Amino acid sequence: MNPTRKRRLIVVLLIFAASAVAVSLGVFALQRNMNYLFTPSQVQRGEASNYPTFRLGGMVKSGSIQRSNDSLKVTFTVVDADGNMPVEYTGILPDLFRDDQSVIATGHMDHARFVATEVLAKHDETYMPKELKDAMAKAHQGRAMPANADQGESP
Amino acid sequence: MSGKWIPLWLHKLGSPPIFYRFAGKLRPWLLTLALLLGAIGLYGGLVLAPADARQGDGYRIIFIHVPSAWMSLFIYGVMAFAAFLALVWRVKLAEVAAMQSAPIGAAFTLITLVTGSLWGKPMWGTWWTWDARLTSELVLLFIYLGVIGLYHAFEDRRQGARAAAFLALIGVVNVPIVHFSVNWWNTLHQGSTIRLLGPSTIAPGMLWPLLTMMAATKCYYLASLAARMRTDLLDLESGKDWVRKLAVEAAQP
Numbered sequence: 285m286n287p288t289r290k291r292r293l294i295v296v297l298l299i300f301a302a303s304a305v306a307v308s309l310g311v312f313a314l315q316r317n318m319n320y321l322f323t324p325s326q327v328q329r330g331e332a333s334n335y336p337t338f339r340l341g342g343m344v345k346s347g348s349i350q351r352s353n354d355s356l357k358v359t360f361t362v363v364d365a366d367g368n369m370p371v372e373y374t375g376i377l378p379d380l381f382r383d384d385q386s387v388i389a390t391g392h393m394d395h396a397r398f399v400a401t402e403v404l405a406k407h408d409e410t411y412m413p414k415e416l417k418d419a420m421a422k423a424h425q426g427r428a429m430p431a432n433a434d435q436g437e438s439p
Numbered sequence: 440m441s442g443k444w445i446p447l448w449l450h451k452l453g454s455p456p457i458f459y460r461f462a463g464k465l466r467p468w469l470l471t472l473a474l475l476l477g478a479i480g481l482y483g484g485l486v487l488a489p490a491d492a493r494q495g496d497g498y499r500i501i502f503i504h505v506p507s508a509w510m511s512l513f514i515y516g517v518m519a520f521a522a523f524l525a526l527v528w529r530v531k532l533a534e535v536a537a538m539q540s541a542p543i544g545a546a547f548t549l550i551t552l553v554t555g556s557l558w559g560k561p562m563w564g565t566w567w568t569w570d571a572r573l574t575s576e577l578v579l580l581f582i583y584l585g586v587i588g589l590y591h592a593f594e595d596r597r598q599g600a601r602a603a604a605f606l607a608l609i610g611v612v613n614v615p616i617v618h619f620s621v622n623w624w625n626t627l628h629q630g631s632t633i634r635l636l637g638p639s640t641i642a643p644g645m646l647w648p649l650l651t652m653m654a655a656t657k658c659y660y661l662a663s664l665a666a667r668m669r670t671d672l673l674d675l676e677s678g679k680d681w682v683r684k685l686a687v688e689a690a691q692p
Binding site: 289292293296299300303304307308311315320321341376377378379380381388402403404405406407408409410411412413414415417418 | 489490491492493494495497498501523526527528561562563564565568570571605608609611612613616623624625626627629630631632640641642644645
């Protein structure tokens with residue numbers, strides 16, 4: 285490699301390394317503020333108390349959804365591993381909203397209750413046809429299907 | 440080029456007239472393959488694949504969205520590598536490849552953002568949210584647009600290409616951020632479904648059309664790049680003998 289190319293290579297690599305370091309420092313600095321959401325247990329520990337409005341993320345507790353008869357008001361409970369939070373929302377819910385669904389609600393605390401202005405459903409990375417899901421549910425109840433049916437979606 | 444480790448055919452391919460002819464021969468095949476695979480993939484995805492248990496038919500947008508998203512990152516990688524070759528070794532062909540990849544990559548990024556938004560409204564409940572995956576993909580689009588803009592901002596096109604190549608190279612740091620954003624942060628966007636290491640979480644009936652579409656978009660990219668590079672080479676080398684010869688040949692009845 286001739287000296288000119290060597291010099292260019294070094295300059296290019298240095299600039300690239302410098303920008304990579306700058307960006308990763310930025311990313312690490314943001315890491316603490318980049319939390320898209322708080323879980324119910326984090327909220328109960330008071331970690332979200334500095335934020336007038338924040339996002340609450342977790343699973344909809346099975347059987348906790350209660351719809352009002354005369355308005356779009358819905359109440360449900362969002363849970364994570366060791367916390368739960370009652371949520372109140374007025375409006376149209378996304379298609380994926382149902383029991384045991386991961387949701388992200390934006391809103392504020394009103395005493396012990398979370399009043400949401402927006403509720404988003406988080407989809408997970410699993411895609412499977414309905415027949416397979418039904419078969420899996422059956423296997424889960426009866427434990428009749430072989431164990432690998434549970435993860436049988438992919439080669 | 441002085442490196443003895445580069446095979447002779449690669450050396451030859453680096454010369455504009457030889458590449459021009461080679462790309463011209465290859466392009467129809469690549470385009471045919473892209474259309475064929477695209478038709479098979481779309482038929483498999485939109486008709487043959489079963490509906491998703493929870494999303495119903497709405498999930499079918501992944502057959503466009505996911506291959507486009509892969510391509511937006513893949514093309515960036517190709518562009519950055521070509522930019523690196525162009526910066527250090529001043530390979531003319533690498534310069535052309537990098538600059539002609541940018542618009543194709545930008546188009547795929549835009550398709551990714553638009554289809555994701557269309558899916559997000561019914562499934563998530565919002566068109567757009569500032570989570571790490573969506574934001575970094577938007578930044579990717581802006582970097583592509585920046586590369587295109589910077590390239591055209593210079594009077595001298597080779598100088599412009601060098602400046603834009605620098606930007607392309609620096610922008611590489613965004614690529615791992617896009618890819619790993621769903622693991623590093625709590626995002627609304629789901630994690631990766633197709634994993635190279637470990638099991639993918641998708642039914643086989645949905646997986647094969649997705650992989651077919653991935654191959655189709657790759658072929659389309661190569662076909663499109665070949666066409667763009669040929670046109671650009673004619674412009675870049677317009678004073679050279681081989682271009683004049685081509686022009687004379689084309690002019691003869």
